[in-house]
Structures are given as structure tokens and as C-alpha cells.
Amino acid sequence: MGKENGTCSDEPHGNFSTFFGQTDVPEWEAVLTIGTLSFVILLTIIGNILVILSVFTYKPLRIVQNFFIVSLAVADLTVAILVLPLNVIYSVLGRWIFGIHLCKMWLTSDVLCCTASILNLCAIALDRFWAITDPINYAQKRTVKRVLLMIAGVWILSLVISSPPLIGWNDWPEPDVFLQIQVCKLTERQGYVIYSSLGSFFIPLFIMTIVYVEIFIATKRRLRERAQASKINLSKNQCAVNHRDNQQDRESVSSETNHNEQPEANGKAKNKKSKKKKEKDSDTNTLKPILTHEDSLTDNAENSSLSQRRNSNPCTSDKKAILNSTTTVTLSNSNSKPSPKVVLCEPKKPGFVYQFIEEKQRISLSKERRAARTLGIIMGVFVVCWLPFFLMYVIIPFCPICCPSRRLINFITWLGYINSVLNPIIYTIFNMDFRRAFRKLLGLAPN
Structure with missing residues (x-):
């Protein structure tokens, strides 16, 4: 969410004559800034469009829970289209040249889209939590209607958080003053800062932390259970081997006994052998x-x-x-x-069956470990990207002597925006179906 500290007016604006006109930074820095940020914007747009198209065009991905991923991709896509390009121009020029009304709409879109992105992350976390902790009941409750209502709630709540400045909860200058200072910044009304930061970040962060800790614990517990099941299967495999060896030994002993017995006992021995053979035949159906x-x-x-x-x-x-x-x-x-x-x-024939079971369990354990590792990546990236910005956003209105430079403000702000680039990577690169869909959409899939 773009923000410049208007109270720290002692930092002079640069006035460099460049290929782009009068800018706040030297020409080399302007070129580097525009090139880097344009690449970030392009990557954000392509990545999130691929996510959306994948869900709607690739059949294995057309499942109801992926609607949350689509909503997240839409939020990140609107950030890349409505917010980031104007921020690049504002960062390079050092002044807002598009008028106060577009400034207000830009700031509102900024808060709306970034909040929707964060709240969609929270909704995804809750969906995964319910699916893991109550899989049977939640599988019945996770209907298209329920998911769409949750997504609608995310966007409505984002609008409730972002719209108050439009109806007066702001400290924006009057139009004539705005033309002189040309500074487009979020309101620093302390009440609104607390209200918006809690709704946009700190409460979702708290929910996501609790939810992902619970998911992580459940995942570790499942890993232990599957590991125990694997040990039991090994014991069962040994059971089958011993049973087969014992049966072979008994058959061998029976054969020798029948060979050495007196003729008058041959009838009884044959009956026993025939009975044993029938019992064996009844148990030796393939894979029974x-x-x-x-x-x-x-x-x-x-x-x-x-x-x-x-x-x-x-x-x-x-x-x-x-x-x-x-x-x-x-x-x-x-x-x-x-x-x-x-x-x-x-x-009865454990070789192939147990090889298949062990392979399935190995794959399952590998997936569980990757899922646990992914949870750490999700939370880590989210906190690294957004925590610095929201700390700055909350601290500055309550600290008159805190005057970070414009470069630091721009860096921290764009660090939050980068989360919109990483979301489609984090939430899809670990999913084989999404990777296949991406390759298909990009023409990289084998014929």
C-alpha cells in the first residue's frame, strides 16, 4: 500500500533532468527502477493469469477449493494492474501528477486489493485447517455456495476496510493545496491506521499463525502414524515369510513321513495330505x-x-x-x-503387494513432509513481505520524529507488493497439477 510520510518535509526532492523528464532520482537509477519494477509487474500479471486459466481449463484443477486460489490470483492481478504501474511513476518522479481524485481512487484500490490478497491467504489457511481437522464433515460442507460466500465475504470485508477514507475518515489536503504539494499518501489518522492495520494484517496474521501451527502439528502427527504403519507392515511382511517357510517345512516333513510309513498307514496319510492340500488350495487364491x-x-x-x-x-x-x-x-x-x-x-503372495504398499506409503510420507515444509515457506514469505510495511504504517503516525527516507519507504512498500508475485509461485509450484497446467498453457507439454 503506497505511502509517503508528508510530515518529513525536510528531505529535499531531487530535480534531475532525464530521458523521462524531471525525476526525483538520477537517470541511471530511474532506468534501473523502471526496468526492475516493470519486470515485477509483468511477472505478477503472467503468473496470476496462468493460475486463473489453469483452474478453468485444466480438468483436474476444477475443484471447489481451488476457487480460493482463483480469488487470490484475482486480488494479486488487480494489484499488478491498478496499483503498481502508478506507483512506479510516482516513485521515479517523486510527485503525483494525476490529480487528487485519481489519487484517492488509487489509494482506495491499493488498500482494497492488498487487503483482499491478505484475507484470501487467511481464507485458504482456514479452508486447509477445516479440511485436515474435520475432513468428513467439511467435505460435505465445502460446497460451491459455501466457498463463494466465503470469497464474497473476503471482498466485502476488504471494501469495508478500504472505503472509510472516501467518506471522510482521512487527512487528505484540499484540492488547491494538493496541487502545490503533489503528495498522494494514505491518511495518517491514528484511528483509521489502527482500524485498517488490524483488519488488513494483524488479525489475519494471528489467525494464520494459529491455523498453520495446528496444521503443522496435525501433519507431524500424521507422519508419526504413517511411520508406525510402515513398521507394522514390515512386521506383517516378516509374518508372511515365516508362515510360508513353516508351511513349506511342514509339507517337507509330511512328504518324508509318508514315504517311510508302513503300507497299512498309507491310507490315513493320504487322507491327511489330501485334507491339507484342500486347506492349502482354499487359501491360495491369487492376492487373497x-x-x-x-x-x-x-x-x-x-x-x-x-x-x-x-x-x-x-x-x-x-x-x-x-x-x-x-x-x-x-x-x-x-x-x-x-x-x-x-x-x-x-x-499369500506378499512380494508385489508389499512393494506396492511400501511405495505408496513412501510417496505419502514424502508428500506430508513437503506439505509441512510448504507451510513454513508460506508463513515465512508472508511475514517477511508484509510485516515491515505494516510496522512502518503503524509507527509513523504515532512517532513524529520517525522520518524514514523516501527510498526506504519505497523499498518497504514494494517488499509488500512482491508478495503478489510470490503467491502464485508458492501456492502452485508445489502442486503437480498446476505445473502440468502451466506447461500445457505455455506449450511446453509433450505431445
Whole structure:
């Protein structure tokens, strides 16, 4: 939000004859300033237009929560179109040459668009917070109507914050005085400064800080849970290997026994082998799980050998963890006895399945880490860009002896504007769909 401290009038304005006319800075500095700031404006316009077009033209991005991203991009785009070009001219010339009425509209647009950008960041933070902390209920509540109402609320609140100077809450000079000083600056009415700074920055900053701390904590908790699930899957994998090895050993022993038994026992051995083969065949369907019965109410001699094997099996060394991490189903019988729990311990052919599961979990953990890292980047960039300006904005009206130079004021002001350049980068570069949409729009996508 452009601001010049009109009370510090002891700093003389420069009067340099340059290619651009009479400027406040030397020609080399004017060229460097115009070139750099024009590049920033162009980058802001292109980046935010790409974001808007991506959401409306790339099908995977046409989801309701991306409407917040579109609203943010619109706010940043209006900053680049309505505010920044006039600020470049004002910074180079050192005086406002467009009249008091355009000055008032420019300042109002400045406050409106920058506030809308910040409040859209706050709305995005809240949307992510609700989606993480209450995913099931919020998925039903996150309708197009609800999102559009939130976006409308952002812009209405921005208008409420930016419009009071237009209806008299200002200290702007009279038109004849304005023609003499040619200074276009935000009002320094202390009441309005507090009101606008709280609504435009400090309250959204507080909300975003609390929300992103909660999101960060939830993300770290999810990382721990997924890491624990990965350990359990490794244990289950070992369970399957041991089960398969034990079964192979039993088959080998059975084969040797049948080979060495007396002829009169061959019939019984064949029956046992046939029964075992049927049990094996019923369990060896491709990618079907092994069903291990666990019935705490029936602990008799018939399943004592099963209990011994279970106690020596790493799959059930932590029974509670396994039960919590696997799917259980209930089997009923015709005698209406208590139904045993069935734990899906391990696929019969674990190699491919576990390779797939581990890969999915690795990708998921990587995404969670990137999300946590992105949260830090979002908050860090937002604070670095806007905190210096709003501190200056609040301090100067209450500190008559605080007179920063015009160069420092311009630098701090443009630092806030740069947030509009970085927003489309931060909120989209970490999203693969946005990257694909950008490449498609720029003609860089492979045919």
C-alpha cells in the first residue's frame, strides 16, 4: 500500500533532468527502477493469469477449493494492474501528477486489493485447517455456495476496510493545496491506521499463525502414524515369510513321513495330505489374504498348536498394533456361537503387494513432509513481505520524529507488493497439477 510520510518535509526532492523528464532520482537509477519494477509487474500479471486459466481449463484443477486460489490470483492481478504501474511513476518522479481524485481512487484500490490478497491467504489457511481437522464433515460442507460466500465475504470485508477514507475518515489536503504539494499518501489518522492495520494484517496474521501451527502439528502427527504403519507392515511382511517357510517345512516333513510309513498307514496319510492340500488350495487364491482365526472365548486343545505358532510369530508379537492396523471381519456359524475375529494378516503372495504398499506409503510420507515444509515457506514469505510495511504504517503516525527516507519507504512498500508475485509461485509450484497446467498453457507439454 503506497505511502509517503508528508510530515518529513525536510528531505529535499531531487530535480534531475532525464530521458523521462524531471525525476526525483538520477537517470541511471530511474532506468534501473523502471526496468526492475516493470519486470515485477509483468511477472505478477503472467503468473496470476496462468493460475486463473489453469483452474478453468485444466480438468483436474476444477475443484471447489481451488476457487480460493482463483480469488487470490484475482486480488494479486488487480494489484499488478491498478496499483503498481502508478506507483512506479510516482516513485521515479517523486510527485503525483494525476490529480487528487485519481489519487484517492488509487489509494482506495491499493488498500482494497492488498487487503483482499491478505484475507484470501487467511481464507485458504482456514479452508486447509477445516479440511485436515474435520475432513468428513467439511467435505460435505465445502460446497460451491459455501466457498463463494466465503470469497464474497473476503471482498466485502476488504471494501469495508478500504472505503472509510472516501467518506471522510482521512487527512487528505484540499484540492488547491494538493496541487502545490503533489503528495498522494494514505491518511495518517491514528484511528483509521489502527482500524485498517488490524483488519488488513494483524488479525489475519494471528489467525494464520494459529491455523498453520495446528496444521503443522496435525501433519507431524500424521507422519508419526504413517511411520508406525510402515513398521507394522514390515512386521506383517516378516509374518508372511515365516508362515510360508513353516508351511513349506511342514509339507517337507509330511512328504518324508509318508514315504517311510508302513503300507497299512498309507491310507490315513493320504487322507491327511489330501485334507491339507484342500486347506492349502482354499487359501491360495491369487492376492487373497491368509485368515488367522482369533477367538478369545475358545482356547482349547484343538488350537493349542496354533497358539504356540502365534506366540512365536512376529506378526502377532504386538497383537494390539496388528489389530489396529489390519482389517477385521466377523464369521458366523449355524450354531450361533460367538463369531471369531478374523485378522487379515498377510497376502499369500506378499512380494508385489508389499512393494506396492511400501511405495505408496513412501510417496505419502514424502508428500506430508513437503506439505509441512510448504507451510513454513508460506508463513515465512508472508511475514517477511508484509510485516515491515505494516510496522512502518503503524509507527509513523504515532512517532513524529520517525522520518524514514523516501527510498526506504519505497523499498518497504514494494517488499509488500512482491508478495503478489510470490503467491502464485508458492501456492502452485508445489502442486503437480498446476505445473502440468502451466506447461500445457505455455506449450511446453509433450505431445
